[in-house]
Amino acid sequence: APGSAVVLPASPPTTPAATVREAVALRPVVALSARRLATADLVAAAKWGTGSPVDDPVREQQVLDAVARRAAELGADPRWTARIFRDQIEANKTVQRGLHRRWAADPARVPGDRPDLGEVRKEINRVNDALVRAIAASGEARTSPRCVPSLAGAAVDVRREQRLDILHTAALVRSVRSVCGGEGRAPVSWPAQAF
Numbered sequence: 328a329p330g331s332a333v334v335l336p337a338s339p340p341t342t343p344a345a346t347v348r349e350a351v352a353l354r355p356v357v358a359l360s361a362r363r364l365a366t367a368d369l370v371a372a373a374k375w376g377t378g379s380p381v382d383d384p385v386r387e388q389q390v391l392d393a394v395a396r397r398a399a400e401l402g403a404d405p406r407w408t409a410r411i412f413r414d415q416i417e418a419n420k421t422v423q424r425g426l427h428r429r430w431a432a433d434p435a436r437v438p439g440d441r442p443d444l445g446e447v448r449k450e451i452n453r454v455n456d457a458l459v460r461a462i463a464a465s466g467e468a469r470t471s472p473r474c475v476p477s478l479a480g481a482a483v484d485v486r487r488e489q490r491l492d493i494l495h496t497a498a499l500v501r502s503v504r505s506v507c508g509g510e511g512r513a514p515v516s517w518p519a520q521a522f
């Protein structure tokens with residue numbers, strides 16, 4: 328009957344809205360970092376046995392310049408963005424070296440196809456662009472005191488969803504090292520401070 332509906336008192340939210348908002352904003356940063364790391368498998372296969380070194384400082388500078396420019400266009404901090412990408416590149420190299428070690432020890436695991444490095448770099452460029460946008464969109468979450476736990480939570484989820492092995496998990500942690508930080512101070516490194 329009208330007026331007889333039982334109205335339950337609103338239960339207090341288990342997670343404050345700000346925490347949810349921040350975790351949601353950081354999630355794409357972590358997911359795109361994992362997607363960028365997946366390209367390391369292709370780069371490693373493209374370079375394997377060709378004598379091409381894992382390190383390509385010229386290409387690295389191109390990536391860093393491009394993302395800093397894009398960040399400035401989007402109103403994000405170009406230097407902080409470039410710093411995050413420096414970690415992304417280091418993490419990418421960690422995976423490449425890890426795979427090369429794996430393949431040297433067990434040639435049966437060497438991939439049958441050799442991808443074209445130019446094509447792989449086109450994919451890396453696309454991921455870079457999406458990642459700069461995700462970084463630009465997450466400024467509030469990245470300067471929040473809850474950033475490190477939110478980021479760690481996102482990393483745990485992404486790791487499970489993408490079934491990352493230990494090599495890619497370690498590289499994922501490395502890749503997002505400088506994502507959290509406060510205004511005018513160095514990014515908080517983690518997991519050292521998170522655990």
Ligand SMILES: O=C(O)C(=O)C[C@]1(C(=O)O)C=C[C@@H](O)C=C1
Nearest residue numbers: 370381382383384386387416419
């Ligand atoms: O493009 C390459 O050759 C890569 O190995 C990828 C990448 C990157 O992460 O963007 C990593 C290491 C190289 O020094 C340059 C760039």
